[in-house]
Amino acid sequence: MLKMSTLFLRTLRDDPADAEVASHRLLVRAGYIRRVAAGIYSWLPLGVITLRNIENVVRQEMDKAGFQEVHFPALLPREAYEVTHRWEEYGPSLFRLQDRKGGDYLLGPTHEEMFTLMVKSEYSSYKDLPLSIYQIQTKYRDEARPRSGIIRGREFVMKDSYSFDIDDAGLDISYQKHRDAYIKCFDRLGLRYNIVKAVSGAMGGSRSEEFLAPCSTGEDTYVLCPSCGYAANVEAMVTKVAASDPSGIPSLEELDTPNTPTIDLLVAVMNEKFGGGYTAADTLKNIMVIADGRALAVLVPGDREVDLKRMQENLSGVHELRVFEEADFAQYPQLVKGYIGPQDVKAFGITLYADPRVAPGTSWISGANKKDLHARFVVNGRDFIPDAYIEAAEVRAGDSCPECATEIVIDRAIEIGHIFQLGRKYADALNLTVLDQNGKSQVVTMGSYGIGVSRAVAAIAEQTSDEIGLNWPVEIAPAKVHIVATGKDDLPFDTALQLGRDLEALGISVMLDDRRDASPGVKFKDAELIGNPIIVVVGKALVDGNVEVRVRKSADKSEVALSLAVSAIASLLT
RNA sequence: CGGGGCGUAGCGUAGUGGCUAGCGCGCCUGCUUUGGGAGCAGGAGACCGGGAGUUCGAAUCUCCCCGCCCCGACCA
Known part of the structure; x- marks a missing residue:
């Protein structure tokens, strides 16, 4: 029994000055946590009990699903992370340190390498698979900007699991088992959440979903269909626009449009020339970008911006994506800035991408690739042919749901879980193979699955607290x-x-x-x-x-x- | 990393060059009180983020450094 006469607890009457979001304010006021440094918190007895309660729910559901608990150190030697290049690639977010002999170490931000190596050292036969193992561990990431108390910390508690299978069918089953276990887990934790499609790669890659707890202070934006329940990360939102019939559209006509380098000016000129009726949505924006040093053109309707993050997520394997700068234009003197059109960028050796909104058969007003000239009746499929379609245009509330065409809404949420089919990336890099029935060596395929345990404390507090305080679901309250x-x-x-x-x-x-x-x-x-x-x-x-x-x-x-x-x-x- | 704000006792704060740095909460002692953050009296607690400088005199002005919060970039 927790007796308040002796409990190590001091509640605060005033909100702490450095806390803004509800979960942070209340967890500090109610004596659950105390800040030690940016993004680093101590847990007092009430906080420890609450965190443990959540851990236990997670642990029980993992165990019920047949996954086995292991535990790795947080302090890890550099070597494992060298093989996968993450010692460098993880960048400044990795806490690096040295021991007394000058040996390099890191504080684990995530443990794919360690799990993979452990399975490699223990198992070598297909008969040992499938296998799913997990741990509940403190992770360290030197975030550029820790935020909102415990929602985004530099030290945090995470449950991470990894599945190991001999083939894709097995991975699908392991993935589904995790998905089911996560649903049970989050239901028990009393969280409201949506299972949201994350970027699985337009290139047909692996499957990935996020569990998002809706909450105004969340840092993830996602789209939700109020009618059919379709939910997707903004990056993963799919646009469906039917091809239209271009027959009957007059042939391409070039127009004198001096001094109209912007969409707004172009619309004004068009309306003046042709007596109104034109909007930015009738124009075609031709954006030049650099993807890992390679020039690409991407077409979006003129009333939409390019969402670079969204585009990059859908360009598999691209690390850096940015719009053209002056120096890049200097490399391509054929491109007339302000008057670029898709009609002949391919002739300049540039790959032409189009957002799905620029559907086959649609007709546009576009630049003519000549100074002071635009063109109308520029038809996709007749006057230009994109090399590929890619989700690149910004998503807006009111866009139509790819499943049922209802207008979608945009909402904010905290990511509390993520399940992901990793495939063979780590197994290949670390050479995790087993012998199959025929005695042939096969690379194992993996999945990785995370739950933000300490973050769940904040997410639940965000969703349940009110004006006067915290308000825990029965199963995780410090006392019932x-x-x-x-x-x-x-x-x-x-x-x-x-x-x-x-x-x-x-x-x-x-x-x-x-x-x-x-x-x-x-x-x-x-x-x-x-x-x-x-x-x-x-x-x-x-x-x-x-x-x-x-x-x-x-x-x-x-x-x-x-x-x-x-x-x-x-x-x-x- | 860019922009903005801030740093005074455990917490919240006042104090823009001049007496011993003020107030509320919390804490300690005593008395009274006990159904919505009690009252009275007494008390402890502050190298005013750090360093250097300007000045007869600095919490207050200048420079440098450190730390924290928010927005963005970034990240899961």
Whole structure:
């Protein structure tokens, strides 16, 4: 039983000055966490209990699914990360350090290498597969900008699992088992979430989904269809536009358009020339970009910006994507800035991509690749042919759902889980192979699956807290019942203690406010701030043989006979 | 890394060159109080983020450094 008279806890009456989001403010005020450095927090008893409760839910669901728990060090030697080039590629986000002999070490930001190497050293036959192993471990990432308290820290607790299979069919099964286990997990944690398609690669790559907990302070943006439930990361949102029939569209016509290097000016000139009716959506924006040093052209409707992040995610293997700078234009003197059109960029040796919104058969107003000239009736398939289609245009609320054409909404969320078919990247790099039935060596295929355990504390706090404090779901609260004893006599205190013992005998965890010197108001405020689901007040009502039972979430109160209190409380908790 | 804000006691804050750095919460002692952050009285607690400088005099002005928060870039 957690007794407040001795609990290592000091709640704060004022919001801490350095906290802005609800979870951060309340977790500090209620005495769950304290900041040590940017993105690094200490956990006080209430915080530790809450974190453990979440860990245990995760652990139980992993174990039920048949995954086995292991544990790696956080402090790792450089070698493993050299083989996969991550010692360099991970960049400044990797905490690097040296031992006394000058040997290089790192604090693990994630453990793919270690898991892969461990399986490699233990297993060598297809008969040993499939295998899924996991750990719950502290991870270290030197984030450029830690944020929002515990939501994005530099030290955080993560559950990471890895699956190992002999073939793609096996990987699909392992992936699905994780997906099912995650659903059970997050349901038990009382989180609202959407399972969102992450970028799986337009290039037909592997499958990946994120579990996103909707919340206004979240840092992920995703699209959601209110009708069919389609949900996707903005980067993974798919655009479906049908091809149209270009017959009947007049042939391409070049137009004199001096001094109109921008879309706005172009629309104005068109409306002046042809008596109105034109908008930016009728024009074609031809954006030049550099992908890892290679020049590409991409076409989007003139009323949309190119979303570089989205485009890059859909260009597999591209590390750096940026728009043309002056120096790049200097390399391609054929390109007339402000008047670029798709009609002959391919002739300049540049690959031409088009967003799906620039569908086959559609007709556009575009640059004519000549100074002061534009063209209209520029038809996809007739006047230019894209080399490939790629999702590149920005996504907007109201765009149509690829599944059912309903207008999608855009929402914010915290990423609490991510499941991902890794494939053979790490197994290849680290040479993880097993012998198959024919005695032939086969590279193992892997999946990786993460749950942000410490982040889940914040995500749940964000979704459940209110004006007056935290408000935990039953399974993860530091105690299921918070008993407040009030008055100056021994009777309510003795009664409260006995009630606590009776509840604990039924396996119901109890926090008891047995402080003799605190006023009732302080105790009520603290109980509400700390956020346990049931608050029982043992005080005034005792003269009638009653205690008061309050439900934190609904603020419902009722008086219950002391003799019936245990069963009444137990039934509220089920 | 770019932009903005901030750093005074455990927490929240006042103090723009001049007395012993002020207030609220919290903490300690005593008395009273006990159903919505009690009252009175007394008390402890601050190298005013650090360093250098200007000045008769610096929390306050100047320079450098460090740290923290927010927006963005970045990252899962």
